[in-house]
Amino acid sequence: MIDTLRTDVPEGEERLRLEVEDGIGVLTLCRPARLNAWSWESTRQLGLLADRIRFDRSVRVVLLRAQGRAFCAGIDVTAPGGAIEGRTDAERARNYYEGIRWAHERFAVFAGLPQPVVAAVQGHCLGFGFELALMADLRIAADDAVFALPEARLGVAVDAGGDLRIAREAGAGWAKFLALTGRSLDAATAERLHLVQLVVTRDELDGAARAVAAEIAANAPLAVRGIKHDIDTYADAGLAAALDRTAGSAALTLASEDSREGYAAKGARRVPRFEGK
Numbered sequence: 239m240i241d242t243l244r245t246d247v248p249e250g251e252e253r254l255r256l257e258v259e260d261g262i263g264v265l266t267l268c269r270p271a272r273l274n275a276w277s278w279e280s281t282r283q284l285g286l287l288a289d290r291i292r293f294d295r296s297v298r299v300v301l302l303r304a305q306g307r308a309f310c311a312g313i314d315v316t317a318p319g320g321a322i323e324g325r326t327d328a329e330r331a332r333n334y335y336e337g338i339r340w341a342h343e344r345f346a347v348f349a350g351l352p353q354p355v356v357a358a359v360q361g362h363c364l365g366f367g368f369e370l371a372l373m374a375d376l377r378i379a380a381d382d383a384v385f386a387l388p389e390a391r392l393g394v395a396v397d398a399g400g401d402l403r404i405a406r407e408a409g410a411g412w413a414k415f416l417a418l419t420g421r422s423l424d425a426a427t428a429e430r431l432h433l434v435q436l437v438v439t440r441d442e443l444d445g446a447a448r449a450v451a452a453e454i455a456a457n458a459p460l461a462v463r464g465i466k467h468d469i470d471t472y473a474d475a476g477l478a479a480a481l482d483r484t485a486g487s488a489a490l491t492l493a494s495e496d497s498r499e500g501y502a503a504k505g506a507r508r509v510p511r512f513e514g515k
Contacts, residue, residue: 240278240282240322240337240340241278241279241282242282242340244282245286247283247286251279252268252283253267253268253269253276253277253279253280253283253284254266254267254268254280254283254284254287255268256287256290256291258294258296258297260452260455261296261297261298261299261452261455261456262297262298262299262300262301262448262451262452262455263291263294263297263299263300263301263353264300264301264303265287265291265300265301265302265303266303266304266305267302267303267304267305267309267310268304268305269305270304270305270306270307270308271306272311272314273306273307273308273310273311273361273362274304274305274306274308274309274310274311274367275310275311275312275313275314275317276310276312276313276314276366276367276370277313277314277317278317278337278341279317280314281340281341281344281345282344284344284345284348285343285344285347285348288344288347288348288351289347291351291353292347292351292352295459297353298353298454298455298459298462299353299354299355299356299451299452299454299455299462300351300353300354300355300356300451301355301356301358301447301448301451302355302356302357302358302370302371302374303357303358303444303447304358304359304360306361307360307361307362308360308361308362308363308367309357309358309359309360309361309362309363309367309371309383310362310363310364310366310367310370310371311362311364311365311367312364312365312366312367312388313365313366315501322334322337322492324493327493330493331489331490331492331493332489334488334489334492334493335485335486335488335489338397338484338485338488338489339482339485341397341398342398342399342481342484342485345373345398345399348373349373350470352463352466352467353462353463353466354375354376354454354462354466355373355374355375355376356374356375356376356377356378356447356450356451356454357370357371357374357376357377357378357447358378358380358443358444358446358447359371359377359378359379359380359383359385359434359443360379360380360382360383360440360443361380361382361383361384362384363379363383363384363385363386364384364385364386364387364388364422365386365387365388365389366397366398366400368385368386368387368400369387369396369398369399369400369403370398371385372399372400372403372404372407372433373403375466376435376450377428377433377434377435377436378434378435378436378437378438378443378446378447378450379425379428379429379434379436379437379438379443380425380437380438380439380440380442380443381425381426381437381438381439381440382425382440383424383425383428383434383437384422384423384424384425385422385423385425385428385433386416386420386421386422386423387400387401387404387416387417387420388420389417389420390417390418390419390420391420391500391504391510392497392500392501392504392510393491393494393496393497393498393499393500393501393510393512394488394491394492394494394497394500395484395487395488395490395491396417396484396488397484397485397487397488397492398484399477399480399481399484400417401413401414401416401417402477402480402481402484404416404417404433406473406474406477407431407432407433408431408432408433412431425437436450494515495513495515496510496512496513496514496515499511499512499513500512
């Protein structure tokens with residue numbers, strides 16, 4: 239189950255690391271051996287770090303980046319406590335629903351930080367990784383970045399609002415096309431769809447993202463925060479209700495036999511046989 243009682247991060251168990259440099263809060267996904275795959279523990283740590291950043295006057299902008307060859311390859315299905323249990327399918331679905339709502343609350347704190355967030359994306363940015371990048375205000379991508387929401391191929395719904403954010407940025411048609419097919423996007427196409435603001439070479443990624451972050455950090459903090467809040471208020475109208483619906487859809491599919499079949503088929507490298515149950 240999800241550990242909601244701890245407020246510490248044991249040494250060596252960090253999923254994210256925060257460093258403050260010249261007004262920039264550098265938030266780094268630091269599990270490169272696992273391609274920075276995400277877990278409930280990653281969500282807990284993201285919430286803790288977002289709370290630290292929120293009232294830190296030395297942080298004027300956040301740079302979200304990742305170590306290694308991938309930004310985030312999706313959910314870590316091997317992480318302890320990854321699968322939520324229940325005595326019945328109904329209880330399991332209820333527990334998933336509450337777990338996803340808990341995660342949404344932490345993501346809302348991160349996405350709603352008063353400081354703008356700039357994401358630097360390289361390599362695989364899949365599933366939740368794509369959703370996390372979409373929570374940032376701006377995205378700078380390396381030309382080797384690959385974006386996808388493959389959840390439907392595994393028998394589950396998109397659970398963190400990535401499809402909703404694509405609909406906001408690129409339109410409902412593209413959100414449905416990507417989420418319903420699970421197809422991937424290269425960086426150039428993501429830029430054309432306004433899901434990425436700038437594409438650079440892999441060698442240029444860190445410098446380009448830090449330069450954009452530094453430009454923002456150099457501007458008046460009250461003005462920057464006001465602009466972010468105003469635009470988000472306009473763009474996110476209706477998002478809260480849609481996210482609650484998302485939590486229900488995700489809980490239902492995560493407790494389904496189809497999801498068990500989807501993950502089993504992926505592990506066995508075979509075509510899944512979904513039955514809608």
